[in-house]
Amino acid sequence: xxxxxxxxxxxxxxxxxxxxxxxxxxxxxxxxxxxxxxxxxxxxxxxxxxxxxxxxxxxxxxxxxxxxxxxxxxxxxxxxxxxxxxxxxxxxxxxxxxxxxxxxxxxxxxxxxxxxxxxxxxxxxxxxxxxxxxxxxxxxxxxxxxxxxxxxxxxxxxxxxxxxxxxxxxxxxxxxxxxxxxxxxxxxxxxxxxxxxxxxxxxxxxxxxxxxxxxxxxxxxxxxxxxxxxxxxxxxxxxxxxxxxxxxxxxxxxxxxxxxxxxxxxxxxxxxxxxxxxxxxxxxxxxxxxxxxxxxxxxxxxxxxxxxxxxxxxxxxxxxxxxxxxxxxxxxxxxxxxxxxxxxxxxxxxxxxxxxxxxxxxxxxxxxxxxxxxxxxxxxxxxxxxxxxxxxxxxxxxxxxxxxxxxxxxxxxxxxxxxxxxxxxxxxxxxxxxxxxxxxxxxxxxxxxxxxxxxxxxxxxxxxxxxxxxxxxxxxxxxxxxxxxxxx
Ligand code: SF4
Numbered sequence: 001x002x003x004x005x006x007x008x009x010x011x012x013x014x015x016x017x018x019x020x021x022x023x024x025x026x027x028x029x030x031x032x033x034x035x036x037x038x039x040x041x042x043x044x045x046x047x048x049x050x051x052x053x054x055x056x057x058x059x060x061x062x063x064x065x066x067x068x069x070x071x072x073x074x075x076x077x078x079x080x081x082x083x084x085x086x087x088x089x090x091x092x093x094x095x096x097x098x099x100x101x102x103x104x105x106x107x108x109x110x111x112x113x114x115x116x117x118x119x120x121x122x123x124x125x126x127x128x129x130x131x132x133x134x135x136x137x138x139x140x141x142x143x144x145x146x147x148x149x150x151x152x153x154x155x156x157x158x159x160x161x162x163x164x165x166x167x168x169x170x171x172x173x174x175x176x177x178x179x180x181x182x183x184x185x186x187x188x189x190x191x192x193x194x195x196x197x198x199x200x201x202x203x204x205x206x207x208x209x210x211x212x213x214x215x216x217x218x219x220x221x222x223x224x225x226x227x228x229x230x231x232x233x234x235x236x237x238x239x240x241x242x243x244x245x246x247x248x249x250x251x252x253x254x255x256x257x258x259x260x261x262x263x264x265x266x267x268x269x270x271x272x273x274x275x276x277x278x279x280x281x282x283x284x285x286x287x288x289x290x291x292x293x294x295x296x297x298x299x300x301x302x303x304x305x306x307x308x309x310x311x312x313x314x315x316x317x318x319x320x321x322x323x324x325x326x327x328x329x330x331x332x333x334x335x336x337x338x339x340x341x342x343x344x345x346x347x348x349x350x351x352x353x354x355x356x357x358x359x360x361x362x363x364x365x366x367x368x369x370x371x372x373x374x375x376x377x378x379x380x381x382x383x384x385x386x387x388x389x390x391x392x393x394x395x396x397x398x399x400x401x402x403x404x405x406x407x408x409x410x411x412x413x414x415x416x417x418x419x420x421x422x423x424x425x426x427x428x429x430x431x432x433x434x435x436x437x438x439x440x441x442x443x444x445x446x447x448x449x450x451x452x453x454x455x456x457x458x459x460x461x462x463x464x465x466x467x468x469x470x471x472x473x474x475x476x477x478x479x480x481x482x483x484x485x486x487x488x
Contacts, residue, residue, distance in 0.1 A: 032409035036402075043405035045373040046347045046424060048442070050165035051129050052078045053175030053207055053274070055092055057183065058127035060232030062252040065123035066092035069110055069141060070131025085209055085442040086238035086450060091248055093117040097133055106134050110144045115153045121248065124255060126154075128162035129179055135166035159255070161186035171374040173274035173349055176207040180232055181278040187255060188262035188285070196263045197287060200227045201313065204278065206271025206295075206351055209441030211239040212453040217270070220306065220456070223320055226313045229257045229264065239451060262286050266312045270295050270305075271351035273379060296455045297355030297463075298362040299328060321457070328457035331464060332363060338468035340364035345428075347371040347407055347421035348440040350379045355455070356420055356439065357383060359463060361390040368396050369410045375400040404428055418467070435470050439463075 014022075025031055051068060055078050058066035068075045075094040082090030095113030097106045117126065130141060141162050148154050163178040201221060205214050214235040221228040236251020261267070267282050267290040269275040275292065283290045289312060296302040303325070306317050343366045346356050350372055357367045370383055380400050387393025399406060404424055411419075411432040419429045422440040429436035443449050453459040476484065 026409075027412040029413050032413050035406060035409045042373075042403050044424060044427075045403040046371065046407075046421065047171035047173075047349070047373045048081065049074065049078065049131075049167040049172060050170045050175030050178075051131050051167060052081060053172030053177070054127070054129035054163050054165045054179035055082070055090070055175075056172070056207060056234065057176055057179040057232045058092075058129075059090065059237045060234045060252055061125060061127070061183065061258065062254045063124035063249040064127050064252060065117055065121050065125075065249075067114065067117055067126045067128045068092060068094040068131060069106060069113075069128060069134050069139065069144070070094065070097055071133050072096040072098075074131040074133075081442050081444075082238070084444045086211070087447065088238045088240060090238075091121070093121065102133055102137055105137065106139050107144050107147065110139075111148055111151065111153055114148050118153075118155065118158070123158075123249070125159040125161070125183075127179060127183060128160060129165045129175065130163075131165075132167050135164060135168075159186055173207050173271075173351075173374070176274050177277050180204070180275065181281050184231065184258065184261070184278065185281060185285075187258045191259045192262045192285070192287065197265055198227075198260055198263050200229055200261075200264045201309070202229050202231055202261045202264045202267040202282075202286070204231045204267070204269040204271070204275055205233075206269060206274040207349065207441075208271070208295075209443070210450045210452075210454060211235045212451050213455045213459070215239075216453040216456045216458065220309070220321065223318050224306075224309055224313070224315045226309060226315060229253060229261050231258065231261060264288050266290070268293060268308070272354075273350035273375075294358065295351055295355040296459075298359040298460050299325065299332070299457070300362060301355070301358055302328075302456050302460070324457040328460045331461040335464050335468045336363045338471050339464070341366065342418065342471070343368040343416040345369040345371065345407060345411055345416045345419045345421075345425075347373075347404065347419065347425055350375050352440050354383065354386065357386055357393075359460065360420075361386070361392050363464065364392055366392050366396065368414065368416050369407065370396065370398045371402050371404075371407045371410070372398075372400050373403050408432070417471070435474070437463075437467055437470070 055066045058064050072094060075092060079090045079092055095109035097109050101109050141164060145160055145162055154160055161183045163182045165175040165178060203217055205217060218230060231253055233253045240250035266288045267286055269279050269292045272292045279292055293305055294301050296305040310317050344360055346353055346367050353370060353372055360367045380398050383398050387396050408428040408431055411428055416434060418435045418437060419425045420437045420439050422442055423438060423444045426436050438446050438449055452462050454463050
């Protein structure tokens with residue numbers, strides 16, 4: 001077929017004038033009102049599927065094969081999202097349910113899939129979760145796992161934690177939470193020893209597509225001489241070395257360390273909304289103190305995190321970290337003038353939004369539109385309290401359970417200087433003719449951003465540098481004076 005014949009025929013045709021009229025109309029207040037009145041339609045939501053979150057957890061444990069009970073198309077989407085975001089392989093097995101599975105139930109697929117996966121990939125653990133199809137037809141995962149064991153399809157001693165992850169009821173952060181809680185429950189069962197304390201910190205980063213953030217947490221612990229087990233550690237899995245050897249299971253938290261985590265000295269989660277049921281389980285079952293803190297975005301939140309570590313483990317904050325703090329304060333002092341007073345639209349996961357808004361308020365920027373596609377009233381209240389704590393939060397709007405098409409309307413009627421969010425916000429940024437600072441997941445159209453930390457003191461410098469320099473680039477590129485100043 002030649003190129004001319006391959007051109008798609010439009011279903012309906014409109015005059016250029018009509019197209020222009022509608023293109024202008026969707027930028028108006030009138031359209032925004034209609035857009036915000038819609039109830040039964042979501043356009044480009046800024047979240048991913050429940051099972052994708054479960055898969056992120058599975059990749060964070062040693063020699064663990066993610067195993068998906070469900071349809072193949074969903075699985076390809078999860079794997080390709082990880083691979084495109086991290087530019088690393090994301091091996092996962094699936095039992096590839098099709099029409100007959102949807103009618104008769106997926107147990108036959110499950111048996112065959114589990115048997116093949118164990119024989120071919122020899123995992124140390126299978127982390128099992130579901131897509132929407134088996135959830136809709138009511139497949140009983142608990143019974144399937146028991147039946148597979150009864151038929152000796154699963155070897156004795158191979159852990160098979162599983163989680164139900166229906167994507168029509170929650171997002172990736174809920175899948176992350178469900179899978180993590182179930183893995184911890186499975187591996188720590190019967191391991192609690194009265195009076196035993198490993199002296200270690202259990203650190204839960206939560207759903208974070210930035211491997212450098214996880215490395216940064218671990219570096220802090222090393223500098224403070226605090227022994228740490230990071231629970232669901234994807235930092236090696238998705239940032240592994242390239243030395244000519246293919247490793248099907250690079251990195252991940254050791255299963256023995258995970259089992260022992262129940263006897264730890266303390267557990268800290270750095271994401272409240274992606275670990276709520278996990279932390280309920282940990283508070284009830286684990287030894288030692290357990291607490292949830294906000295992600296350490298900016299100076300104040302990083303101070304709070306390090307001081308808490310210092311208090312819990314009776315270790316001083318080392319001089320090296322105090323120097324890092326000093327450099328971050330210096331960098332913000334030098335650079336905050338370029339983002340002070342600038343208006344931002346921010347979109348993403350609840351925990352990330354809390355962190356980014358904290359950072360913006362700290363640097364005198366205005367988080368004008370805050371959009372979260374899956375959130376609760378509690379989250380809304382928490383963000384509101386954060387906005388109320390700063391003069392730069394005045395007049396900012398929080399839009400929960402809204403999507404990127406809502407965000408576009410907000411930007412066209414009440415403009416901002418930039419968006420902070422994942423790759424999917426790029427169309428809104430293009431229409432609004434403003435830059436998009438890629439933060440969160442997925443980031444599919446830029447490379448290596450997950451290798452630069454954005455939390456902690458160095459993260460504060462990196463974020464500020466990225467944002468301020470882009471604004472300076474724009475000034476340089478658009479300045480009409482041919483003799484424009486070198487310094488700004
Ligand atoms: S929403 Fe459900 S059916 Fe769609 S990709 Fe996600 S898991 Fe699969």
